[in-house]
Amino acid sequence: MFLEGTILLGSEFNPIEGSVIINQGLISKIEEHSTNSTDIILPTFVNSHTHIGDSIAKDAGYGMSLDQLVAPPLGLKHQLLDQSTPESLIFNMAKSINFMEANGISAFADFREGGVNGVKMLQESNMDSSIQAIIFGRETTDVLKISDGFGASGHRDADFSHERKTTKQENKLFGIHAGERDNKDIDGALDLEPDFIVHMVHATPEHLNHIKKEDIPIVVCPRSNLVTGVGLPPIKDLLNHTTVALGTDNVMLNSPSIFREMEFISKLFDIEPSAILRMATSSGADIFNLNSGVIEIGKEAKLIVLNGESNNLYGSHDIVSSIVRRASMSDIKETYF
């Protein structure tokens, strides 16, 4: 099969007119030619950090502090999780997964609470979708038997060296939150040599040099940081030092839409639209070892087709900028996962 239109080619997203030819799920050929199609073809998004377990608590706790909202065990999120039945949790998580799928997200990396059972519930909620759930369990290293890795809450909660070691032995990924409310838990997290760190709002120049030297990727969640009032991550500095990907964090705080995350970043920071689109696509694919996130021969054909004639996108002078700054789910014509 083939898709025809304006193709955002390679990691620079250079728009060319032509066709993407797909063979057995892979991009087998890219042909440049003129076309009457007004479709825009781009790679699917990777949502590199979510907690979809709290889909049962959307917009609860307006105005509460970060600790009041999400700190275990008494934060509002955990109270609401405790009060929910497994059926309700699974149903609500499936709703968020459907929403992400409709938003062009082909993979999401979730930090799942609830140990082995929590991981199983997320797997069950994802049974009917074609989106890839990359699941990071916690609470016990037994999760590693069925998860993609271990997602540590943060170094201030525990040492996590046993979990780190076991994750490495199992050849899985280890991620950890750090530098969200202050910089006190960053050194401890860096000492664990994680595969990636989430947040890094309060990274110092020393931390930036460390992550550059050790090549540790960072996942930033600026909308979440705005809601919890902890500040904003130094995204430009982070981009100058390492791979930076985008996550939407807790569903209770924000919709898991990468379109919205990109728009916020583009309007809050002085960062090239193409760099923001890379954070939303290939950077996450790199962190989680996915063969997607960029339109190149040999990559998996995980693609979004946007309607270039939609009321929202019609007349754009810079399509990459328009995707980052104004596109939304309603502009999606088709997705191929």
Ligand SMILES: [Zn+2]
């Ligand atoms: Zn998180």
